Amino acid sequence: MFNFGNLAELMKQAQSIKENVEKAKEELKNEKIVVEVGGGMVKVVSDGLGTVLDLEIDKSLLNENEYPVLKDLLIAAINEVSERSKEVVADKISQATGLPMNMSKFGGMF
Template identity: 30%
Template sequence: MRGGGNMNNMMKQMQKMQKKMMAAQDELHEMTFEATAGGGMVKVTANGKKEITDVEINEEVVDPDDVEMLQDLILAATNDVMKQVEDTTNEKMGQFTKGMNIPGF
């Protein structure tokens, strides 16, 4: 019967960790991230769910003869904001997977 107490304690610890993980994930989902390109000419906003929520383009950068530059600026800002979300996700959620060999974390 001695092992039963350890199992109960371990289950309680896992439940505590799960609650903390859910709270961290909720906090992350509420966060907003912004990235700019072209000296602020293009701004992309995303949330912690890895969803793009806004794209702002300064009209000065809109040149019908150079659409490729605008596309590049949008890509740069989008990639930057998604990296911010990914880095923050890894930072916040990584504390729960340290020392564990879990694929995807």
């Protein structure tokens, strides 16, 4: 025979996890991740969800001869800020769900 008390408790836990995940998403929107590459020549700031909020480029890189260096630094900075935001997301979701970080990366919640 099915125990509806267990189902009710499971539904309550699921709702709690959902609320915690929504709270984590809001916190991630307010998180700031700053990455500097090239000795600080390029700086990228993103929120915890990986949205780039700001980009600073040293003026010495803004000439035609430095274009390849600038391009490489921008790619490196954007990739690094993206990776860091994924780590922040995994940590927040782990906290919200109680799952280990490596498990919370799965499921496409973000």
